[in-house]
Amino acid sequence: MIQLKTAEELIRETTGQDGDGESQCTSCGRTTPMWALYVDESIETARCGHCLTNDAINAPAVPNEGWDGEKGNDIRAERNQRIAAAQWAVLPGSPLSTECQAAFLEYIKALHRLTIDFDAPASVVWPDEPALDFGE
Numbered sequence: 380m381i382q383l384k385t386a387e388e389l390i391r392e393t394t395g396q397d398g399d400g401e402s403q404c405t406s407c408g409r410t411t412p413m414w415a416l417y418v419d420e421s422i423e424t425a426r427c428g429h430c431l432t433n434d435a436i437n438a439p440a441v442p443n444e445g446w447d448g449e450k451g452n453d454i455r456a457e458r459n460q461r462i463a464a465a466q467w468a469v470l471p472g473s474p475l476s477t478e479c480q481a482a483f484l485e486y487i488k489a490l491h492r493l494t495i496d497f498d499a500p501a502s503v504v505w506p507d508e509p510a511l512d513f514g515e
Contacts, residue, residue, distance in 0.1 A: 406430040450500040458490050465490075465508065474513050482509035 401410050404427040416425040445451060468475055468483035475483070489496075489506040497503045 404430055445499045446494050448500075451494075454493065454500045454503055458493050461505075461508075462487055462490050468509075476512045476514035479509060479512035479514075 400413050402413055402416055402425060403409065404411055404416060405424045406426050407430050409427050409429065411427045416427060417431060418425050446455075465483055465487055467473065469480050469487065473480055486506055486509055493503055
């Protein structure tokens with residue numbers, strides 16, 4: 380990730396001075412107050428907000444191969460099947476112990492949160508289904 384600092388922050392860090400004044404954007408040449416220039420130290424540029432905004436607007440779209448794709452749909456379908464298969468354990472009158480019912484409730488919650496807790500379908504780690512423990 381690129382770390383951008385304002386020119387004013389960079390001057391303050393390196394020289395201890397305020398960074399008042401103006402300088403030119405290295406991309407478009409606009410004279411800009413130092414506090415409004417953003418410095419990328421890795422490529423030694425000082426750019427104005429206008430140029431940064433234009434870059435963001437004109438950046439190519441990143442293909443979304445996350446949760447909206449086929450793999451995401453497959454994971455959601457599998458999750459829904461696992462939820463449906465586990466719901467009997469938390470219904471009133473379940474023969475399972477109270478502790479086991481609580482474990483199944485946490486399991487179902489974890490399944491519901493898969494698309495929130497994981498950035499992409501490829502990173503999903505399925506929660507373990509609790510062992511059955513029938514109450515006495």
